[in-house]
Amino acid sequence: xxxxxxxxTGTALAVAVAALAAAPAYGAAGGLEVSPSSVVxxxxxxxxxxxxGDGGTATGDASAVGAGxxxxxxxxxxxxxxxxxxxxxxxxPGTYEITATCTxxxxxxxxxxxxxxxxxxxxxxxxxxxxxxxxxALGADPVQTAAGVxxxxxxxxxxxxxxxxxxRGDGI
Numbered sequence: 001x002x003x004x005x006x007x008x009t010g011t012a013l014a015v016a017v018a019a020l021a022a023a024p025a026y027g028a029a030g031g032l033e034v035s036p037s038s039v040v041x042x043x044x045x046x047x048x049x050x051x052x053g054d055g056g057t058a059t060g061d062a063s064a065v066g067a068g069x070x071x072x073x074x075x076x077x078x079x080x081x082x083x084x085x086x087x088x089x090x091x092x093p094g095t096y097e098i099t100a101t102c103t104x105x106x107x108x109x110x111x112x113x114x115x116x117x118x119x120x121x122x123x124x125x126x127x128x129x130x131x132x133x134x135x136x137a138l139g140a141d142p143v144q145t146a147a148g149v150x151x152x153x154x155x156x157x158x159x160x161x162x163x164x165x166x167x168r169g170d171g172i
Contacts, residue, residue: 031110039116040116040118042086044084045098046083047062049081051109052105053102053104068085081100093115097110
């Protein structure tokens, strides 16, 4: 068993080291934050990255979604490079990769933008009653509700009378 375990362990370790060495260098220092991450066509999107360093600038590319290029400049905090673009109204639903290249270092950062046909922010609140087919206690017609209550009362009274006669031994 030891003879088999050593080569397998060595192989697994070599594969892990090779995978780490092949990983892109720009992925480790942060990515491109896309906000909101899901948007409807015509919506505005803000992209932000800290990968360019304090006061760094970048050139963004949103041509995958049809918005073209954009500039990312330091914001009020003078740390993150920030930029904005508008998704074209003709954009099709799907996931699009947005990229930015830092001006000084040439570092490439990416982020995903999801274009949907319905807004995630707008919640739909239910209105009206639930259509279960049974109806509610106070339906649209109070006469039908009163008739139903009267029928239940008669049935309860008749059942009670029959049970009472049976308990007394009146022959039913």
